[in-house]
Amino acid sequence: MSDSAASTSVIELTGPDHTYLHLDGKGRPMHWAMVLELDTEGDRLTAAQVRARVAERIGLFDLFRVGIAEGRWRAPRVVLAENPDLDQHVAGADYATPEDLRRRLAKLLETPLARPNPLWHLTLFTPSGDGPQVVALRVHHALSDGIAGAAFAALLADGTPDELKEFERFATSPRFRTPPIDPEVLKESKAAFAEQHAGGRTGRGWPKLTKSGRREVALLSVSTRDLRRAARKHNASVHEFVLAAIGTTLSTIPPSTGKPAEVIRVTLPVTNDPEFRHTGNAVLVSPLNLLGSETDIGRQIERARSELATIEKRRPELASAIPDGGPQAPWPVQRLIANAAMAHMSPDVHIGINPGFSRIREVLGKRITELTALSPLAGYSFSVTSLILGKNTSFGVVIDPAALPPGYAEKFVEHFERVLREESPAA
Structure with a gap:
């Protein structure tokens, strides 16, 4: 440079x-x-x-x-x-x-x-x-x-x-720095965050992340065209449909043998950089509550639509933003605060829905046939990250097998694929 x-x-x-x-x-x-x-x-x-x-x-x-x-x-x-x-x-x-x-x-x-x-x-x-x-x-x-x-x-x-x-x-744009947030916007954001957090406080039963450090993964790729057609069948956006399909799948195969959780608290990553032009991290996470014991995808879509509307209008993710230039506590204190904030958020699962950017699809003369993202488990025991890239949309699943039943990642993919297939207009 x-x-x-x-x-x-x-x-x-x-x-x-x-x-x-x-x-x-x-x-x-x-x-x-x-x-x-x-x-x-x-x-x-x-x-x-x-x-x-x-x-x-x-x-x-x-x-x-x-x-x-x-x-x-x-x-x-x-x-x-x-x-x-x-x-x-x-x-x-x-x-x-x-x-x-x-x-x-x-x-x-x-x-x-x-x-x-x-x-x-x-x-x-x-x-x-x-x-x-x-x-x-x-x-x-x-x-x-x-x-x-x-x-x-x-x-x-x-x-x-x-x-x-x-x-x-x-790679060369400045690292993202959170700009100042209008006090009224921040006030509304914090109120929305508190309401979302309260909405996911009762009726939960999702297994918590353990300290085992163990991981299990599963991969799935589907046709982006079929995914969009399935969403249109329900007059839903792709985001609404994906969230609903995941909620339906998790409700169909609850990880515990007891009563399924009524609510699943989700962290949904959203970018704070609308221009998608940054180095570093511009991701914030918004709380979102899915239905945990609802196998009807129509009702899951209704919940997903309502939750996404709240996120769009009230921006609860800004409640956890770190504005640039604020006072800095000593490093160990910052670490304690960050971990306490994650414990307070207490997410059950992570769902990422991401656009793909690259038009280059070859490596050393070999065509890339599938591209799948896998996310770290940051406070939750289950993660599914989707990547919408051209003709294919991939889903990368990561679980903590000490918290969830061993084999649950592959079991989720099997049932999730079935839900997508059943909801496709061609089915």
């Missing part, structure tokens, strides 16, 4: 970035992952080829060299690596079956990224028999949210220098 001021703005962490350092802890690493499935045509890639491509690209953006020292009970120090050791950042591994691959992906979610090295890692998975190669990219949430995380595609993606410029806004 030629602009030193822009470079500084990229590597100076902000309050929203710090949140994920506060929440990071033993048994709860705060990195997200992107899983890239590659087509099976032609020769397979090698880890050496991936490493060579990364070596070509590592100097494109300062963001790729940012690491963090300390950051748990001691204040973080940003470390900008001059020459990252790519043997530590790019690995190769084999897998035997799809089930084996899911276990290995879960292990990556359980394994913290090494500090103070740059906080990202790539693993190339190769099947021992038939099957696709898969690339797993992990990035610490303090470094980037999922939207700005598109920058890391430039480490691998095929493209000319001009084509790769599409990633610049996610």
